[in-house]
Amino acid sequence: MDISLDVGEYARFIGRFSLGRDSGMGSLHFVRLKVPAGILSADRLRGVAELSREFGRGYAEITDRQDIQLHWIEADDALKLFSRMDELGFTTDMCGQAFSGAGHGDVRNVVVCPLSGKVGRGVHNHAIELTRFFSGNREFLDMPKKFKMAFTACGTDCVRVEINDLSFVGVNHEGEEGYALMVGGGAGKTEPGPRIAEPMGVFVPEDKVFDVALSLVRLHRDRGCRESKSKARFKYLVDTWGLSRIRTHLESEVGPLEEIAEMPALSSNVHEGEGIQDDGRHYLTLPLPGGVTSAEQLETIAALSEQYGSGELRLTPSQNITFVDVDEPDALRGALWARGLWKDVTPSYYTSIGCASDFCGKTREVHAKELMRRVVGLLEREGVHTRVFVSGCQNGCCAHQLAPIGFMGRGSTYDLFVGGRLGMGRMGRRVATGLTPAQCVDAVRELVEQYREGGYDGFEDMLEHIARTVEVEKGD
Ligand code: HEM
Ligand code: SF4
Incomplete structure (x- = not known):
């Protein structure tokens, strides 16, 4: 498959990926260096530093899918940068945003427990094999939309299994090591809306991991909806087909899979520190x-x-x-x-994340990362700890619904979500809308004060209680 851009598409690409704040300059881009399983040698990291210095004003960002992004890339430098990346063994992602309609979706970096093989079972080899197989594989560069996978076997939800299209969760099934499957998650607004991945109830032995992943990615490519971008994620197919049809299709390709009745419980700890x-x-x-x-x-x-x-x-x-x-x-x-x-920072700092809204142009002033820092700073001063996820818009690149405290940007204001919990598959609820950045910090301060008044086992319990109350009030 050859990829070509006509003039209109090219203009759209530039508009979309030029620096948000400098919108209109039209020559500045970001590039994502894909890091399979998030594992890097010191030498390759030095290579990234060189690229950053030469092409990206000496700046770099670690992403929430264990990649590295460089910014302020001049369009004229693109070919030189790509050839240097190639020398260092880096690939990048397709940019589905640059094209109209459902299409040009690829497999994104496969997210892995960052302690894989160091604490507990190693799962990174699967992620590396899959990332290498799919990256740049021309048969998988024109899927209806991107496809996201995750692996964890440490008993914690360190990879946000709930919001991946396909997640492998380590289990021991009757003495054999393998994985429980979860399918159909996604944090973005596209149909049917933010969706928690569902357990498929099957056991995947180690030697079937690749085939299972390939079968489901192929299913997404061949049967995913191409009617419109908003129906093109795998979660829409899972929602319309239902789990049992997906399972029947999968087993017709990879052979019968044994049942497992229950998913292992995952803690919301992310073992950083x-x-x-x-x-x-x-x-x-x-x-x-x-x-x-x-x-x-x-x-x-x-x-x-x-x-x-x-x-x-x-x-x-x-x-x-x-x-x-x-x-x-x-x-x-x-x-x-x-x-x-x-x-010396508290766990709130380790575990909170903010998206790249500075470069996306979807929020104005007080971008997602800065709002996250301000809110976490307040929590640190108050001596109350929890994680804060901030997305600059409803695309949810930082999964704002999955944190005890989440913010979603809308131009120059944010909506506040509370009560999300990783590992429990619990989405937070929206409790306030249209807050200025200062009001966001005030709102969290009020939550801390409410907590201090007593009556709750912990701050996160209180936030979950508030979320449940909102659900009852709204009748859902
Ligand atoms: C339909 C539009 C989009 C949706 C639904 C979407 C959603 C997401 C989600 C759910 C994640 C991963 C969160 C996780 O794994 O926990 C993510 C990652 C990310 N998104 Fe988006 N996103 C969209 C467009 C964009 C755009 C336009 C930008 C920037 C201009 C962007 C920047 C990023 C970055 C930097 C990451 C970390 C990525 C990585 O390493 O793969 N996203 N996005
Ligand atoms: S959440 Fe929105 S603002 Fe933030 S990086 Fe994703 S698309 Fe951009």
Whole structure:
């Protein structure tokens, strides 16, 4: 399949991906470096730093699908940048936004537990195999829309299984290791609206993972709805076909799959921070609020990972970077501190995320990452901890519905959601609309005050209670 752009499509591409605040300049773009399973060597990270310095004003962002994005790319530099990326072994994603109608969807980075193989079972090999197979594979570059997969086997929902098209959740079924499948999740507004992935009730042994993924991606490609963009995600097909028809189709291709009655319970912990690996060494996560970093910082991180660890780094779905295989975590923390990279922050900082609305142009002033920092700053000062997810618009790139506190931008204001919970498949409820950034912070302050008045086991319990009350009031 050849991809060509006519003049109209090209104009749309430029309009969409030029810098939001400089809308109209028409020559500045972002590029996503796909990082299979979020695992990078120090050398490749240095390569990213070079690209960032040369093409992207020395700036870089860790994304919530364990990729790295560079910004302010000049259109004229694109070919040079792509060839340098190729030398370093990086691919990128197709840009479905650039084309009209349902089409040009590809498989996005497969999200993986950032401690895969270091704590508990390794699942990253599947993600790497699948990402390599699908990236740039011409047979899968014109699906109705993008397709997202996730793997976790650590007992936590560190990859947001609920909002992927297809998730593999590690289970042990009658003594055999494998996965429970979840299908049809998606955080965006497209039909049938934000949707929590459903357990399919089948067991996938390790040796069938690739075939199962291939079969369902092919199903999306061949039978997904191409009527319009708003019906083109896999969640729409799952919703219209129903689970049992999807399962029948899957088994007709991969053979019968054993039943598993229950999904394993997943905790909402995302195990960032510091901890001990199965081999006795340590991991240490460097908090990078909003994933924002620089070429210089990336070079420092690369050097320290070689000095204190094995030179391997993990990008996390919470937009941070984790050092692994560390023998002396205190010494590493000290070295990070000495270089101005370490801050003693609370878990709210580690676990909160904000989207790239600065570059998308969908919010004005106080962009998603900045609002997240302000709200988390308030929580830190108040000594109350929870995670805050901020999306700049209803596309939900930072899954605002899945956090205890979520914000969704609408131009210059935000809507507030409360009561979401990862691992429980619980979507938060909208409790306020049209808040200015200052009002957003005030609203959270009021929630903290309400919590202080007592009566709840924890802050998140109170937020869930508020969400349930809203449901009852609205009658749904
Ligand atoms: C129909 C439109 C879009 C929808 C429904 C959508 C939705 C999403 C979702 C659900 C995620 C992943 C969240 C997760 O895995 O937890 C995501 C990731 C992301 N989105 Fe969007 N998005 C859309 C368009 C855009 C646009 C226009 C931009 C920027 C200009 C953008 C930037 C990003 C970025 C930077 C990420 C992290 C990505 C990665 O590494 O793959 N998105 N988006
Ligand atoms: S949520 Fe909206 S504003 Fe934020 S990156 Fe996605 S499309 Fe852009």
